[in-house]
Amino acid sequence: MEATAHARFVRMSPRKVRQVVDLIRGKNVEESLQTLHFLNRAASVPVEKTLRSAVANLFNTKEGAKLEPADLYVKNAYVDEGPTMRRFRARAMGRATMIRKRTSHITIVVGETTKRRR
DSSP: OEEEEEEEEESSOHHHHHHHHHHHTTSBHHHHHHHHHHOOOTTHHHHHHHHHHHHHHHHTSTTGGGOOGGGEEEEEEEEEEOOOEEEEEEOGGGOEEEEEEOOEEEEEEEEEOOTTTO
16 A cells, blocks of 8 residues: 655755655655654755655545554655756856756655565
């Protein structure tokens, strides 16, 4: 049994968000939430919000209502690159330089641990 949550068009660079997501992949949900809560990274806020959403999605299913929160783990978590907004900044001698404002799509899958996994 598993549930998924997506956060799309998050206004952060995918490289920075991946550093945070790599810390929680495969861990227990409670441990992951503690890690994200005390992590001093801006990307930990949308990742924590997405993780909480995935857990809520699992508990709102018919079979998920019977599960215990301690039996959940982050089954899969990944970050894809979203569309890039292109802006221009004035430079010396009448030139312009492109500024890339990158976005991310965060996907987190939460699953139930089995007896073998413990």
